[in-house]
Amino acid sequence: MTQHKSERIMNLAICLLMSRRYVDKARIREVVEGYHDLSDAAFERTFERDKDELRGLGVPVETGSSDVFFPDEVGYRVRREDFELAAIEFTPAEAAALGLAATVWESATQADQTISALAKLRAAGVDPDPSRLTSLAPTIGAREPAFASIWAAYVEHAPISFSYKGENRRVEPWAMTSRRGAWYLLGRDRDKGEARMFKLSRVDAPGNRIGKPGSYQIPDSVDLDAAWARLEPASSDELASLAVRVGRANDLRRRARPVGGEVPAGYEALQVSYAREGDFVGEVCAHGADVIVLAPAELRRAVIAQLTAVAGGGAQ
Amino acid sequence: MTSADQVSRLLALVPYLQLHPDADLETTAGTFGVSTKQLLADLDVLWYCGLPGGLPGDLIEIDMDALNANGRIRLSNADYLSRPMRFTPDEALSLLVALRAVRELAGSRAGDGVESALAKLEAASGATALPRVAVAGGPESVREELAAAIEAAELVEFDYTDSGLEPSVPQVAPVRLLVRDGYGYLQAWSPERGGWRTYRLDRINAVRATGIAAGELGEPPEFGPGWLESSAQAMPVQLGLAPEAAWITEYIPVVDVRRSAELVEVDLLVADPAWLRALILRLGSGLRDIVPQEAAASARKAAADALAAYGAG
Numbered sequence: 001m002t003q004h005k006s007e008r009i010m011n012l013a014i015c016l017l018m019s020r021r022y023v024d025k026a027r028i029r030e031v032v033e034g035y036h037d038l039s040d041a042a043f044e045r046t047f048e049r050d051k052d053e054l055r056g057l058g059v060p061v062e063t064g065s066s067d068v069f070f071p072d073e074v075g076y077r078v079r080r081e082d083f084e085l086a087a088i089e090f091t092p093a094e095a096a097a098l099g100l101a102a103t104v105w106e107s108a109t110q111a112d113q114t115i116s117a118l119a120k121l122r123a124a125g126v127d128p129d130p131s132r133l134t135s136l137a138p139t140i141g142a143r144e145p146a147f148a149s150i151w152a153a154y155v156e157h158a159p160i161s162f163s164y165k166g167e168n169r170r171v172e173p174w175a176m177t178s179r180r181g182a183w184y185l186l187g188r189d190r191d192k193g194e195a196r197m198f199k200l201s202r203v204d205a206p207g208n209r210i211g212k213p214g215s216y217q218i219p220d221s222v223d224l225d226a227a228w229a230r231l232e233p234a235s236s237d238e239l240a241s242l243a244v245r246v247g248r249a250n251d252l253r254r255r256a257r258p259v260g261g262e263v264p265a266g267y268e269a270l271q272v273s274y275a276r277e278g279d280f281v282g283e284v285c286a287h288g289a290d291v292i293v294l295a296p297a298e299l300r301r302a303v304i305a306q307l308t309a310v311a312g313g314g315a316q
Numbered sequence: 317m318t319s320a321d322q323v324s325r326l327l328a329l330v331p332y333l334q335l336h337p338d339a340d341l342e343t344t345a346g347t348f349g350v351s352t353k354q355l356l357a358d359l360d361v362l363w364y365c366g367l368p369g370g371l372p373g374d375l376i377e378i379d380m381d382a383l384n385a386n387g388r389i390r391l392s393n394a395d396y397l398s399r400p401m402r403f404t405p406d407e408a409l410s411l412l413v414a415l416r417a418v419r420e421l422a423g424s425r426a427g428d429g430v431e432s433a434l435a436k437l438e439a440a441s442g443a444t445a446l447p448r449v450a451v452a453g454g455p456e457s458v459r460e461e462l463a464a465a466i467e468a469a470e471l472v473e474f475d476y477t478d479s480g481l482e483p484s485v486p487q488v489a490p491v492r493l494l495v496r497d498g499y500g501y502l503q504a505w506s507p508e509r510g511g512w513r514t515y516r517l518d519r520i521n522a523v524r525a526t527g528i529a530a531g532e533l534g535e536p537p538e539f540g541p542g543w544l545e546s547s548a549q550a551m552p553v554q555l556g557l558a559p560e561a562a563w564i565t566e567y568i569p570v571v572d573v574r575r576s577a578e579l580v581e582v583d584l585l586v587a588d589p590a591w592l593r594a595l596i597l598r599l600g601s602g603l604r605d606i607v608p609q610e611a612a613a614s615a616r617k618a619a620a621d622a623l624a625a626y627g628a629g
Contacts, residue, residue, distance in 0.1 A: 003357065005319040007364045010326055015368040018396055031368035057324045058404040084399040088440050093429025097422070101414035113410035115349040116324065120407070122347055123332035123400040135466045137494035138417040140449060154447075155406045177448035178413070181498020182566065201566060218445050228448055250477040250521055264625070282598040287481055288618035289625045304626055306600035310612075311619035 008034030009050050013059055017083060021066040022075030051076065059083060090126050099130030100138070107142040110151070140178055146203035150185055151176065153207060157214050159190070162207035164198055171198070172216045175224050179231055186227050188216075195227065236273035240280070241294040243267040248290040252283070261294065269294070281306055325350070326358055326365075328400045330376070333391040335398075341387040359389065366393070408441035413449055420451035421459065421493050421500055453493075453500030454518035461523040462490045462502055471507070471528040475521040480590020488513060489530035497569075503536045512536050550585040553592065554607040557582060561602025568595065579604060586611070593618055 011032045016023060025047060029035045035043055055061050060082040065071045090098065102118055105111040118128050142151070146162060153160040154173040161170045170190040177184050183200040236255065243263040244252065252272055261269035274280035281302045284291050293300040325348055332347070333339055345355040359378055366375035379390035403411070415437065419430040438446060453459060458474075465472045473487045488504035495501070500517035552571075557564065562580040565573050571583040586592045589611075596603060596615035606612045 002319045002322065003361055006322045006326065006361045009319060009323045010361065010365040011368070013323070013327065014365065014396065018367060033364065053320055053323075057320055057327075058401060059327075083401055085402045086440060088436060090433060090436065091429060094433035094436070095429070097415060097418055097430040097433045100418050101411060104414035104417045105410065110406075110410040110413070112349060113404075113406045114414050116328070117403055117407035117411040119325075119332065119348050120328045120400040120403065123328045123335060125335055133418075133422070135463065135492050136418065136421050137492055138421040138451070139495050140413060140417045141497060152406075155409055175445035175447060177450065178417075178498065179448075179450040180452050199566075222445075224445060247483055249481065250475055250483055251481070251519070254521070282600065285600060285619075285622075286594040286598040288593075288597060289622040290481070292622070292625050300626075304623065307597075307619040307622050307626075309601040310597055311616055311623055 004034065008032065008046075009053060012050055013054055013078065016054075016061060016076055016078040017080060019077050022062070022064045022077050024073055024075040028076070085120060085124050088121075088124065088126070090121075092129070092132075095127055095129050096132035098126070098128035100133045100136060102128065102130060104138050104140050105142075106139055107147065109148060110142065141181060142178075142183060144183055144200035144203065146200050146206050147183055149206040149208075150183075150200060150203065153209065154185065154187075157216065157218070158209050159211035159216060160207040161210045163204040165202050166204065169196075169198070170210055171196070172218075174218045174222060175227075177228055177231070184231065186224065195222065197227065197230065234275040236275045238274050238277070238280075240272050240274060240284075240296065240299055242270050242272055242284070243292040243294055244270050245290040249287050252287070252291065263294075264292075267292070277302065285310070322358060322361065324401075324404075326362060327397070329358060330362065330391065330394050330397040331400050333389055334394060337390060338382075339389045341383070341389060344389060356383075359383065359391075362391070367396070403441060405441075405443060408437070408443055409447055412437060412441065412443075413447050416447070416449040417451065417495065420449055420453055421495055422463075451495050451498055451500050452516075452518045453495070454516075454520055458517060458520050458523055459493060459500070461525070462493060462517075462520075465523075465525060466490050466492070469530045471526045471530055472523050473526055474523045476515055477519045477521075478588070478590070479516075479519075479594070480588050481594050482590055486513070486515070487526065488515075489533060491533060491536050493517070505530070505533050505536070550587045551589075551611070553584045553586050553611050555582045555584065555603060556580070556605030557599070558602045558604055561599055564595075564599065564602075589614060 011034065012028070015028065015032050028047065029043055035047065038046060051061055059078060062077050062079065063074055065074055067073045098118065098121065102115055105114055121128060150160065150162070150173065154176050157173070159170065159172045161168060171185070171187040172190065173185055173187040174195070175186050185198045185200060186195065187198070188194065189196040241259060241261060242252070245267050253270065256270040256272040259269050259271045263269045277299060281299065284293060284303050285306050293303050329348065332344070341352050341355060345352045348355065362376050363378055364375070375393065376391060377393040382388045382390050412434070415430060415434050419434060422430050462472065471487055471489050473485060476484050476486055478484065486506060487508060488506045490502055490504045492503040493500060494503060502515045502517055502520065504513055504515065506513045557580040559578070559580060562575070565580070565582055568584065571585055574581040592611060593615045596606070596612055597618060
């Protein structure tokens, strides 16, 4: 059945693309292979489905009338300039980058979409060449169970509802980002009436559509850069004085500068900036005896308390 | 295979085959991500497609002899489908995410084409709110120096801190930069240890060129999903976390997580005891329970040593 249906829809697409005028249904039924033998009712049903299917594929099927005397007599056409991929050319270096893109996605659906986009470019004369950048192997995953439903809603601009940390949320998706392997959705939360960020791993189950594709607008005033910037760590404006064992704790040294001060033999005094005390206590403790807090006193007390908890076998 | 997928492909296949006369069946199937069987079914559909009216001269022509005899595809009489359809939003956004992932890894030197390719595609997509990708790939200068050494096939030396916070200064032949779960890695051959090693890019510091030729190297092993799980020496460990410490499960590779109101139980596979020691020290009293208990012994000792250094132990 698929083969016959594909034939009919292809022929319909070609018919609508080839006509400068709107083609009415009676004419379509007459000239497009596959509609002749259908009853009136079956033709209506089949044609409506085929037309929707073409639109679903992204074929811009326009409705209108070419008849000045009977403007109610609607017909259909596809404007070539709306249908065809615009002229686009790539340098060899750009084509190499495009070639690498084919293997990036780990999720099958998006990998297929990428391959399909690259096939279109090849059909337009571009030659994405993966052989030039063999030393690079970027990948992107999408293991969150809710990813597929939320990505589709984002792509189609369809409002969606999902359970987030046990609470039902109704969201108009604006944009998505993958940060350090985790996907985030930014969108307007209909109940809170403002923009919210959602981490997809905290969405409990796939989302449900609660409106039609394209049924909301992303406001022009939205500053996506500013929204995404909130995902980055807070600015580090607290300062700690540390005694760091020579040759250890390179990760801390990256944001440290040497200072004077008395430290045990084999240690050096460094000043390190940090953002939140809670996180920094854990970071310091992870280094054990390699990093000793000298000041501030509050941080020093917190580190000693945590080390005491671990040494006492907090896990008993 | 739905008919929607097939029609979408056919609309690209027709211009592709006109632009690539005498195309090879297998190559074409690969380009479109389908089997040769599926591609033959696609060509079967096209055989019955053409201009409205369906007269013999109106149909798309395919040279079936060339196809059956040599697996070559010759398609003609379809001038009106000479360009592919524009991207669907899903195609455009999927491709843009993939390219942005490429950009995250390629330094500006290795990937001077990435930036401009992205700009062209972003303009062509017509999309407004574009997806972002951020990879923990360390400083760009590190990636560029490694890329330069890969290109020159030379050994490099750098300061490295492993997941257990142990410092080292490996001298290796870098071969590939890759990304797994949002983190960038270097795959390299270690002449010292006579084996392949993987280093996280954001833990590499101060790359130094050595001028020593890397020599002939084979293919590095596949760094596929599950590389950690497959490690032979990995030890299963179960953590019981206070709910306020459960955020850690989003940042470490876990096998399973079970949540209740009072406790979050996490199953891990631990390949490196030093990594587990650092994790336990970091969690503090957020860690309520650990199985096996001995797994926490070295952390307890490290904490006691640290307390001694404070003079408070």
